[in-house]
Amino acid sequence: xxxxxxxxxxxxxxxxxxxxxxxxxxxxxxxxxxxxxxxxxxxxxxxxxxxxxxxxxxxxxxxxxxxxxxxxxxxxxxxxxxxxxxxxxxxxxxxxxxxxxxxxxxxxxxxxxxxxxxxxxxxxxxxxxxxxxxxxxxxxxxxxxxxxxxxxxxxxxxxxxxxxxxxxxxxxxxxxxxxxxxxxxxxxxxxxxxxxxxxxxxxxxxxxxxxxxxxxxxxxxxxxxxxxxxxxxxxxxxxxxxxxxxxxxxxxxx
Numbered sequence: 001x002x003x004x005x006x007x008x009x010x011x012x013x014x015x016x017x018x019x020x021x022x023x024x025x026x027x028x029x030x031x032x033x034x035x036x037x038x039x040x041x042x043x044x045x046x047x048x049x050x051x052x053x054x055x056x057x058x059x060x061x062x063x064x065x066x067x068x069x070x071x072x073x074x075x076x077x078x079x080x081x082x083x084x085x086x087x088x089x090x091x092x093x094x095x096x097x098x099x100x101x102x103x104x105x106x107x108x109x110x111x112x113x114x115x116x117x118x119x120x121x122x123x124x125x126x127x128x129x130x131x132x133x134x135x136x137x138x139x140x141x142x143x144x145x146x147x148x149x150x151x152x153x154x155x156x157x158x159x160x161x162x163x164x165x166x167x168x169x170x171x172x173x174x175x176x177x178x179x180x181x182x183x184x185x186x187x188x189x190x191x192x193x194x195x196x197x198x199x200x201x202x203x204x205x206x207x208x209x210x211x212x213x214x215x216x217x218x219x220x221x222x223x224x225x226x227x228x229x230x231x232x233x234x235x236x237x238x239x240x241x242x243x244x245x246x247x248x249x250x251x252x253x254x
Contacts, residue, residue, distance in 0.1 A: 047090035050074060054084040059105050064163070069098050107187055109196055111158040112250040113180060115173060118147040119243050137230050137248055145235070145244070153245075156180075159254075162187045176238070177206040179214070187253065188224070196225045196251040201233045203247055218247050225251040 057065065062078035072095040075086040087095060114134060118141075129135045129150055138150055154172035164185050171178040184199030203218040218234030225231045230250045238245040 045089065047088065049089045050086055051089055051092070052084060052086055053092065054082060055099060057081045057083065057103055060103050065099065065102060068102060069095055072098075106162045108254040109160050109162060109185060109187070110252040110254060111160060111182065112252070113156040113158060113169075113171060114246075114248040114250075115153040115156075115171060115176075115178060116246040116248060117151040117153050117175070117238070117243055118145070118246055119149050119241075120146055121242070122149050133230055133250070134248060137232060138246070141232065141235070141246065147244070158182070160185050177209070178217075179204045179206060194227050194253060196227070196253070198223050198225070201247075201249065203234070203236075203245075205238070217245060225249065227251065227253050 058081070062076075062081075062083045065083065066073070066076060066078075072091040073085045073087055077084045085095070116129075116134075116138065118138075129138060129152060134152075138147075141147065153176065154174055156169065156171045158167070158169055158180075160167055160182065162185065165183065167182045167185070169180045169182075171180050181200065181202040181204075182198060183202070184197075186197045188195050188197050199222060201218065201220045201223065202216065204214045204216050207213040207215055217236040217238065220233050223231060223233070228250070230248055233247040233249050235247075236245045237243070
């Protein structure tokens with residue numbers, strides 16, 4: 001009887017041991033499987049993996065994007081309005097955010113250009129300046145230059161695009177032959193605090209059309225204009241009778 005009890009006890013202990021061993025094996029296998037899955041996910045999203053992505057540009061040229069995003073890109077291929085970049089995976093969000101900001105339709109900027117002839121003497125053709133903003137600018141100059149009379153030679157209106165490079169115009173004038181260059185125009189700031197930045201404003205007078213003889217009257221670099229504001233781009237002598245040319249420019253963003 002005692003032998004049967006002992007034998008039964010060994011059988012029960014054997015079964016318990018087998019069940020315990022199987023359970024340990026199962027528990028040990030689960031973390032191993034989860035760890036393998038995590039490693040696969042990490043390999044798939046390796047931040048230093050180099051990927052190739054292609055984008056199609058709507059409003060800007062590939063060079064415009066490359067100049068701004070060269071820190072993110074390892075290599076690039078561009079054709080017309082498409083661009084394919086080799087880029088680290090971790091840089092993709094920053095690159096695409098920059099692309100979103102840059103690839104937008106460019107604003108138009110209306111430049112109002114006034115050439116005013118001023119004199120410390122009374123001009124025979126002097127006239128009242130009706131534009132209040134222009135009159136205010138001239139009043140500020142009067143205390144500095146002591147001008148007594150003005151003649152509005154001719155306003156010109158020029159529309160340029162944000163980001164434009166070199167622009168050349170022949171100004172409206174009743175007396176002189178003026179050429180105006182406006183270079184490197186760009187908008188800076190947000191909607192309510194925008195300013196217009198201009199790399200160079202160059203005003204030339206054509207002295208002899210046949211010989212293409214010119215003289216530079218005003219050359220102003222790196223200036224900014226407030227939206228709907230006015231800038232005195234320069235004051236230059238003109239002619240031989242002591243008169244002065246005042247170049248005033250205003251900007252309005254469309």
